[in-house]
Amino acid sequence: MQQSFDLSASLEDYIEAIYNIIAEKQTARNKDIAARLDVSGASVTEALRSLARKGLINYAPYEAITLTNSGRKAALDVIRRHNALKQFFVEVLDIDEKTAEQGACRVEHAAPQAIIDRIIHFINFLESRPEENRRLMENFLAFSRRNPTPK
Known part of the structure; x- marks a missing residue:
């Protein structure tokens, strides 16, 4: 926490x-x-x-x-949340970099820490088993491209 x-x-x-x-x-x-x-x-x-x-x-x-030391910690916390969200948006949800950057800037301030922690945990899970999870991600991306979300 x-x-x-x-x-x-x-x-x-x-x-x-x-x-x-x-x-x-x-x-x-x-x-x-x-x-x-x-x-x-x-x-x-x-x-x-x-x-x-x-x-x-x-x-x-x-x-x-x-x-200050506290300021550095606060900044690193914001940056950590931002980077985790952007990584999730790009690597998991297949969002383009620009949109992911904009979304991360907005969501990093609003999402409760428990959600950010869970996203980071999920990314770590995916990275811990790349061979097993690659197929899951490929299937999700194929599904997303066949069934685009309305704009």
């Missing part, structure tokens, strides 16, 4: 963006976050203050933003 950080969907997007920007550029700044999330600088400032109050980031105006 993952630790609960009591973050809104919006704050989860911010903490994930901060983590990814730091991974790419070594530092995260207000303008980088605004560009990544396509939001105003004022919105970023408000979110950063909220994340700082929760002890997830170190923030001072005009300074680089850093994650």
